[in-house]
Amino acid sequence: MSLASRSPRRVLRAAALLALTAGCARNTQTPPNAAPVRDQRVGLKAGLRDAGEAISNLGMMSTTMSPPGFAGVTNSDLAFSGKYAIQGNYNGFMIWDISNPSRPSLVKSYLCPASQSDVSVYKNLMFVSAEGLTGRTDCGTQGVQDSVSTVRVRGIRVFDITDMTNPKYVGNVQTCRGSHTHTVVEDPKDRENVYVYISGSAGVRSPTELPGCANSNPDNDPSSSLFRIEVIQVPLARPQDAKVINTARIFEGLTGVTRHADPVDSAAAARAAARPDGGAAPARPARAGANMRGGGPTQCHDITVYPAVGLAGGACGGYGLLLDISDVKNPVRIDAAADSNFAFWHSATFNNDGTKILFSDEWGGGTQPRCRATDKPEWGADAIFTIENRKLKFHSYYKIPAPQTALENCVAHNGSLIPIPGRDVMVQGWYQGGISVFDWSNPAKPFEMAYHDRGPVDGTKAVSGGSWSVYWYNGAIVSSEIARGLDVFELKPSEFISQNEIDAAKTVHFSELNAQGQPKMVWPPSFALARAYVDQLERSKCMSADRIASVRSTLSATEKGNSASRQTTLNALSTQLAGEAASSCDADRMRKLADAVKNLSVTS
Amino acid sequence: MPLHFRALPAVVLLALSATGCASAGGRASPAAPVGIAAMKHTPADAQFMSGMIHHHAQAVLIAKWAPTHGAGADLQRFAERVVVAQADEIVTMQSWLRDKGEPVPDATPGPMRMKMAGIEHDMLMPGMLTEADLKQLDAARGVAFDTLFLTFMIRHHEGALDMVETLFAAAGAGQDETVFRFASDVFADQTTEIRVMQQMLDARHAKR
Numbered sequence: 001m002s003l004a005s006r007s008p009r010r011v012l013r014a015a016a017l018l019a020l021t022a023g024c025a026r027n028t029q030t031p032p033n034a035a036p037v038r039d040q041r042v043g044l045k046a047g048l049r050d051a052g053e054a055i056s057n058l059g060m061m062s063t064t065m066s067p068p069g070f071a072g073v074t075n076s077d078l079a080f081s082g083k084y085a086i087q088g089n090y091n092g093f094m095i096w097d098i099s100n101p102s103r104p105s106l107v108k109s110y111l112c113p114a115s116q117s118d119v120s121v122y123k124n125l126m127f128v129s130a131e132g133l134t135g136r137t138d139c140g141t142q143g144v145q146d147s148v149s150t151v152r153v154r155g156i157r158v159f160d161i162t163d164m165t166n167p168k169y170v171g172n173v174q175t176c177r178g179s180h181t182h183t184v185v186e187d188p189k190d191r192e193n194v195y196v197y198i199s200g201s202a203g204v205r206s207p208t209e210l211p212g213c214a215n216s217n218p219d220n221d222p223s224s225s226l227f228r229i230e231v232i233q234v235p236l237a238r239p240q241d242a243k244v245i246n247t248a249r250i251f252e253g254l255t256g257v258t259r260h261a262d263p264v265d266s267a268a269a270a271r272a273a274a275r276p277d278g279g280a281a282p283a284r285p286a287r288a289g290a291n292m293r294g295g296g297p298t299q300c301h302d303i304t305v306y307p308a309v310g311l312a313g314g315a316c317g318g319y320g321l322l323l324d325i326s327d328v329k330n331p332v333r334i335d336a337a338a339d340s341n342f343a344f345w346h347s348a349t350f351n352n353d354g355t356k357i358l359f360s361d362e363w364g365g366g367t368q369p370r371c372r373a374t375d376k377p378e379w380g381a382d383a384i385f386t387i388e389n390r391k392l393k394f395h396s397y398y399k400i401p402a403p404q405t406a407l408e409n410c411v412a413h414n415g416s417l418i419p420i421p422g423r424d425v426m427v428q429g430w431y432q433g434g435i436s437v438f439d440w441s442n443p444a445k446p447f448e449m450a451y452h453d454r455g456p457v458d459g460t461k462a463v464s465g466g467s468w469s470v471y472w473y474n475g476a477i478v479s480s481e482i483a484r485g486l487d488v489f490e491l492k493p494s495e496f497i498s499q500n501e502i503d504a505a506k507t508v509h510f511s512e513l514n515a516q517g518q519p520k521m522v523w524p525p526s527f528a529l530a531r532a533y534v535d536q537l538e539r540s541k542c543m544s545a546d547r548i549a550s551v552r553s554t555l556s557a558t559e560k561g562n563s564a565s566r567q568t569t570l571n572a573l574s575t576q577l578a579g580e581a582a583s584s585c586d587a588d589r590m591r592k593l594a595d596a597v598k599n600l601s602v603t604s
Numbered sequence: 605m606p607l608h609f610r611a612l613p614a615v616v617l618l619a620l621s622a623t624g625c626a627s628a629g630g631r632a633s634p635a636a637p638v639g640i641a642a643m644k645h646t647p648a649d650a651q652f653m654s655g656m657i658h659h660h661a662q663a664v665l666i667a668k669w670a671p672t673h674g675a676g677a678d679l680q681r682f683a684e685r686v687v688v689a690q691a692d693e694i695v696t697m698q699s700w701l702r703d704k705g706e707p708v709p710d711a712t713p714g715p716m717r718m719k720m721a722g723i724e725h726d727m728l729m730p731g732m733l734t735e736a737d738l739k740q741l742d743a744a745r746g747v748a749f750d751t752l753f754l755t756f757m758i759r760h761h762e763g764a765l766d767m768v769e770t771l772f773a774a775a776g777a778g779q780d781e782t783v784f785r786f787a788s789d790v791f792a793d794q795t796t797e798i799r800v801m802q803q804m805l806d807a808r809h810a811k812r
Contacts, residue, residue: 069638074781090781091639113639115781131788133778134640141639145776201792203772301792318796340681343689344796363685365789367782368692379685406695461699 041402041434041451046459048483057450057494058437058477061101065485067109070094074464075480077118077181077414079126080473080513084164086126087480088117091141093128094486095164101476101488107164112139114153120184120514122194125239126159126167131178131202139169148209154178156196156232158239171240173232176204176213181347183303183312183516187328192237195328198230198244199300201317229300229314231329250300250314250323250333301362302347303331306354308520311387313348313357320345320359320383322392337385337392341378347414351424352521356443357392358426359383360412367464371410371433373403380411382428384443395443400436400451407456407463408432414469418477418491419508419521420501421532421596422589425449427477429467432456435479437491449496457483471515475506498535503528525599527559533593542586551577555597570601640781648774649783650706652767653697655716656790659729659767660690660697662713663760666733666741666753674746678804679753682797686757689793693786700782731763747808754805761794761801 045052049065065071069091076088083099084107092112096104112128114135120127134143135153144152155175160168173196180200187195204215216224228249234242300316305325312331314321320342322335337359346362363370363380370380381399385392404410408431415428415435424441434453440446457465465483472478477489493499507526510519523529534551537543543551554573558566574597581590636642663686669675670683694711701708709716715726728734733741733756744752768791771777778784 072637073639073641091641111639115640115784132640132781132784133772134643134784141642143640143643143779145779147773147775147777201795202788203769203791317792318799340678340800343685344793364689364692365785365793367696367785367789368689375688379688462695 039402041404041453044453044455046407046456048457048465051455051457053452053454054434055452057492057496058435058452059490059492060452061476061488061490062104063481063485063487064096064104064106066094067106069111070109071485072483074116075468075482075485076116077469078471078478078480078515079119079121080471080478080510081121081126081161081164082511085473085478085486086119086121086161087486088119088128090115090117090132092139093117093119093126095161095167096486098473098476098478098488101490104486104488108167110167111141112157112169113141113143114157116180118179118181120182120196120516121161121512122184122186122234122514123236123512124160124162125170125194125234125236126161127182127184127196127234128157128159129179129182129200130154130157130172131180131200137172148206150209152209154202154205154210156182156198156242158234158242160239171242173242173244174210175200175230175244176210177299178202178205181302181516183305184514185305185307185312185325185328185517188307190328192235194234194236196232196234196242197303197305197312197331198232199302199316201299201301229303229331231331233329246329248331250321250331251316251319301345302516304348304350304516304518306350306518306520308518309350309354311350311354313350313359315345315347315359317345318342320348320357320385320392322357322387322390324390335391337383337394339383339394341376341381341397342383343380346412347516349415349417349426349515350518351440352417352419355387356424356440357385357387358398358440359385360414360428362411362413364409364411366411366413366431366468367409369404369406369408369410369432369462371400371402371404371408371430372406382412382446384440384446386443396446398438398440398446400430400433401448402433402451402453404433404453405456407458407461409462409464409466413467414471414515416471416513416515417518417521418472419505419523420497421504421523421529422536422592423501425497427470427472429470429479431464431468431482432466435467435470435477435489437477439496447496449494450491452487452489454484469515471513472505473513474509498532500528500531500535504532523596525596525602527555527600530555530593530596530600533589533596537584537586537589537593540586540589542584542589547580551593558600567601570597574598574601643779643781644776645704645780645783646774646776648771648777649780650701650704651718652771652777652787653701653783654707654709655729656764656767657694657697657709657711658714658716659732659760659764660694661711662732663690663757664694664711665713666738666757669742669749670753673742673744673749673753675753676747676750676804676808679750682800682804683753686797693790696782696786700786729763730766731760733760747811751805751808754801754808758798758801758805761798764790764794 040054070089074090079086085096085098087094092110095108098104114130115132118129130153156173158170177200179198183197185195205213228247230244231246233245300314303314305312310326312323312325320337323331325331342361343363346360349358360382377399378397381397384395410433413429418425427437437450438448457463467479470479479487574594577594581587584590667683667686670680715728768787
């Protein structure tokens with residue numbers, strides 16, 4: 001087990017550092033000769049609008065406060081559609097035009113309270129999660145005082161966003177536990193519908209408020225609202241008719257999962273498992289509701305689907321689940337992991353190849369300070385697994401390396417992959433721990449490459465703030481800051497990452513993005529892509545300096561040359577590189593380079 | 605790597621006035637609270653937060669016994685997490701009560717002083733250990749401590765779940781964002797922990 005955050009290399013890093021007081025849209029410049037000093041994230045000045053800031057290998061392009069009615073209320077998750085970023089807020093949502101990342105402009109703010117207003121898009125539709133008790137069918141701001149009420153919305157709100165300046169509230173799908181988060185998933189075999197998986201672990205509603213809800217033990221009551229995820233079908237032609245079509249019981253039989261990091265007493269575990277009840281019997285007198293409380297996760301917190309590989313990662317109570325979603329309507333559990341260092345499995349991110357998965361542990365629900373010097377690096381962190389024969393295999397933890405104060409809520413939270421070819425790179429929000437860009441290509445040794453952090457929102461008491469989620473979208477790093485609005489960053493070249501790698505990342509374009517529905521990243525042919533692989537081979541020292549120089553020179557010459565000779569030269573180079581791959585210490589990357597060069601010749 | 609102290613001034617400080625911060629949608633002036641920001645808390649909310657302070661304080665008290673009472677390694681790890689988690693949550697509850705102008709109880713691990721029909725009396729929150737329970741647990745060591753601790757703490761956690769359910773059943777309760785989120789987190793975390801404790805308890809029963 002490698003605790004990445006203990007690596008002294010990363011604490012004493014010759015990173016470019018910039019301490020700034022908060023402003024608005026601005027240009028930043030990296031000082032040429034930054035010295036290795038203690039982590040600049042330590043000791044930042046507190047303040048809502050004028051907090052001290054530390055930034056490394058990122059450029060801050062803009063920070064934009066939420067508009068009145070939304071400022072001062074929690075900003076939540078993000079979704080993207082075309083040039084728009086849609087930002088959830090406990091009072092509704094905001095639509096930003098981010099085509100100029102240095103100056104996002106507000107297109108629409110839509111007042112319609114619901115916590116936590118996590119948002120997703122699918123073509124002209126938008127879905128918003130409602131879990132709290134205050135959400136109303138009429139979007140009223142007065143809350144719902146009655147403990148049982150038919151005006152309460154807990155579930156999914158559906159909007160038509162054909163006109164971004166005028167979203168239309170189409171309808172709701174009410175669910176028994178509301179929706180903490182949700183996941184949009186497309187069924188390639190079904191063009192008429194889109195599907196939404198509902199996650200949420202709040203209490204079950206009264207059947208008087210929503211008929212059919214049952215807070216009961218599913219062993220005795222098959223209609224129990226517990227131990228299941230709801231699958232909603234949304235007819236694209238009539239989204240107002242969206243409804244729950246399945247309640248997948250993906251938690252059944254979740255016993256005997258060995259928890260990583262526990263002292264294993266295999267003999268005792270075997271004896272327990274051999275008992276007729278599988279060792280899960282409650283060792284105390286049964287009482288109403290007792291079994292279901294101890295019977296494992298009754299819901300997921302978040303599910304990330306990766307349709308390209310037919311898998312989903314479910315972060316469900318005390319478990320990380322691997323689900324087969326090849327039948328979208330019927331997700332099936334294929335493996336589960338538990339870890340005594342993990343409190344509450346929060347979310348999942350696959351690598352692009354679908355061979356690894358990273359789960360985060362939102363210990364304390366995101367409201368607690370879990371990044372103090374006294375908090376262990378493996379607590380409230382990410383856990384990195386490889387997927388081998390459809391089983392999860394643990395490798396390491398990742399946590400931001402800079403300690404935060406007791407006034408800053410901080411724990412692993414939402415992030416996304418950055419499409420750096422040939423590497424697994426991710427940007428992740430850590431609430432008031434800021435944002436962290438890290439490489440987890442080697443699952444045993446993740447390391448940080450860039451960050452941004454502010455001081456506490458308030459210097460006198462703990463006030464919620466920080467990055468709820470941060471995602472790479474078409475070249476920009478967009479962060480939803482709970483208390484401070486919308487932040488946009490750009491990734492800068494450093495000792496960890498080259499300009500070519502960044503340029504290659506920017507060639508990947510999506511027409512929309514929900515981080516919970518991972519798209520496969522595919523790099524179109526570009527000289528940046530080929531050069532990115534060359535830079536990586538230089539870094540891994542798996543290509544000689546002479547060969548690197550000659551490949552770079554050939555690429556430059558062909559980029560400038562005429563198309564006829566270009567094709568011949570690139571084909572020849574590709575063939576040579578493919579031939580050299582076998583003897584390289586990084587054969588796979590050599591082949592990727594050869595392919596990238598070949599594809600250049602085809603398209604040029 | 606050599607240290608270039610002369611390069612330190614490269615740490616650039618920029619002071620930008622907040623008034624220069626014209627953003628697309630926002631104005632600098634704070635608006636009156638709307639929607640979730642304007643929700644009023646109820647006596648049920650305040651009672652939940654006050655009662656849970658004592659409830660949490662007792663969990664912290666007994667979890668701190670794990671290292672001194674010969675608890676198993678897995679239970680010690682679990683208990684350490686309970687200490688960190690619930691001590692932090694006590695700060696959250698006290699801070700919320702202070703912000704709302706409500707009385708802020710000290711984190712004493714005993715009963716809560718409540719006023720009912722004009723008469724003050726002391727009441728243990730659901731699932732809490734009695735004085736006799738505490739004495740029994742404090743006297744136990746090793747596996748006996750583990751078994752007793754887990755049995756008591758499962759009951760203690762179930763009491764917390766009961767408190768959350770009572771809160772959400774009260775009219776007007778949980779409209780406050782912090783209360784809803786905090787109570788929901790307690791529910792989710794402690795549900796998960798009950799499961800973990802049951803596994804530890806099962807493993808100990810299986811050994812016999």
